[in-house]
Amino acid sequence: MAQPHRRTVRDLRRSNRATVLGRLYFEGPLSRQELGPLTGLSSGSISNVVGELVTDGIVEDAGSVESDGGRPRTLLRVAPGSGHLVGVDVGETRIRVELFDLTLTELARADLPLPPDGHDVERVVRLIGEGLRQVLLLRENPERPLLGIGVGVPGIVDSGSVVHGQTIGWDAVPLGSLLQSSGHLPSGIPLFIDNGAKTLGRAEMWFGAGRGARNAVVTLIGSGVGACVIADGVPYQGATSSAGEWGHTVLQVVGGRSCRCGATGCLEAYVGAEALLQRWRENGGRWSAADEEGALAELLAAPDAAGLLDETARYLGAGIADLVNLFNPERIVLGGWAGLLLGPRLLPAVREAAASYALRHPFAGTSLVLGRLGPDAVTVGAATLPLARFLEAGGVIRTEPADARRTGSPVA
Template identity: 75%
Template sequence: MAGPRRRTVRDLRRNNRATVLRKLYFDGPLSRQELGPLTALSSGSISNVVSELVADGLLEEAGSVDSDGGRPRTLLRVAPHCGHLAGVDIGETRVRVELFDLTLNELARVDAPLPDGHHDAQDVVRIVAAGLAQVLDEAKVAPDALIGVGIGVPGIVDASDAGGTVGAVVHGQAIGWDAVPLEAMLRDRGELPPELPLFVDNGAKTLGLAEMWFGAGRGARTAVVTLIGSGVGACVIADGVPYQGSSGSAGEWGHTTLQVGGRRCRCGARGCLEAYVGAEALLERWRESGGHWTSTDEEGALAELLADPGAGELLDETAEFLGAGIADLVNLFNPERIVVGGWAGLLLGPRLLEPVRRAAAAYALRHPYAQTTIELGRLGPDAVTVGAATLPLARFLDEGGAAITSREPIVSGAS
């Protein structure tokens, strides 16, 4: 039986670089003197690591602050333009591609509707590849300047062969994808550098990662970030880390049963939560009650529903359904925070948040509910693409910037 792998000098160096990079990325700018107590590294280690990172172009000076009786202290920060990240959101009705600098400032974006709202895999791959080429061209960024591409998808991601001949495979029952080898299809087009890392994960999980790092979930260790769009999903955070389950399908909250024998869901089952609170289902319920809309897209149609004085009863019912679903999350996971996100969740939130809280309180156990807060996401409708871009960013930080300094291939797949 093999024993534990011995840590090498190279491992220690990488870990020290990663520690400093992470601290400066999330809490910078900071001085060398501040980094010591914040990272528990010695002053000598801080000096060596900072010198390396500056020489590699990963850190830059960001002004100075006065010190007590001494010379001003130079502040350091991660250099925004030392690398670039791409985030892709394969949504229910369109594909969004965004290009960011290393600090996630948006440089370019493309929104492309899916033909007739269908998810033909070849069409989706073509749209993603074209979108990546367009944002790189608009921002005048070379493909080899990308640290990686993150892709959020409406389905379950099997990354068991990630880094092999197939790479990440997507099972999207609601959109008709059965073991679609998305990563291999993108690479087979030959338009991306072969060594470029690709990361594929469920869209709700990429949104969850973004909200935990930069938005409403920041500071929580146990949370659930929900995505309410055309469909419904969730990202469960346990001890600060997204919970994947045994095969990556954890978080399919939209397909938990709300009513036995209830409405037919897109997945084929009956009574799923998604069949009551997803935007597509909510609009269908509005149509059945006599409502109608003129908009050609779901976002516009949902806005019309919210403006309809006659839709109050439908919205109250939807708030109770959503509150009951959130109560299940409270009872199952005992989170300290539940974040309601997704474009439809954010659109419905101002009208429904308070009745959702009341319904959740009525259906949840009192003690765990009293320890939970329910709030809206803070990153807006771009949270999935931001979260997708954090997949290669996370690997970059974990590797201490190796993706830039060495350009070595990194194993791809779900985070």
């Protein structure tokens, strides 16, 4: 018979540190007096935990506030410079690597374009390594610990680091192992890999348009289309971590457009940036920009694309209605670089179309909003993967060979 797990003093101490650190991270600056009712810990426990975190350099003073009839209260905050994080976005047309401080303020960035022939695995591994080299060279305080590296990829991530990227030609690519064995990663630094839409979802739920919601869907519209489903505050993964492949739900069964996944009629084949530009070209549209972002901006400004955009709004509204009917979210966030370009122009028409396709009662309880974190949300979200582990560990820094992806962790 299995023995029940007994919490040790060490477990309790780490749990208390995690509780205090989490409150300070998401709700700080806070005083010691405010931390008591927020955490449920005694004043003695608060004093001990705060003392440890200050000694470790993770928490610092943030000024003081007057109190009613007593001495001023010292405010505490997480020290931004106490650690560094790296976020990597393996996008459709480029790889972006960003270095952040502990509060996710960007310190350095590297953008490395991908050639038109796409995502050769060895090239992607090499470019990630080159991006890491560039941003780490720019660290002003290299003595600060690097807490981890998070990578967002366009595909399903299984077993922690194996990527199934059907639209980019990846079939069970052991990306984590390849990166670890490449020699490009600093020794002993934890590595986390997840789907790019899910990293974007975590970022918007922690810091952006999803903050405060418990049941939400954060969508990513870029060259392709994806989503992160949040159920009762936790990202829903599904049986094999593929939940959220919204772009490959079917809009048109007979005579549907071909999708990059090999099927026909997928939502992505109608509202993804690559497909939208292809449809415009078929209608005689032309653009001068060298990249998809610039080309889509030209499409939005072109008088001859008005009908195409109206049609796209109806398709996107139908896709939004599917999310409403399936998941009953309180909030749907429209994100991704293409979603943020299309949103200001299309959002009213998308809402109208979604209302006509969705069931009235759940739609009435759903708000549809634009993402707030801009086109860097995938990279920010990738950096939250090691950040989440750091917060859960109560700020205990461990360097270890890691090839993992945390799943099921609360998003706020």
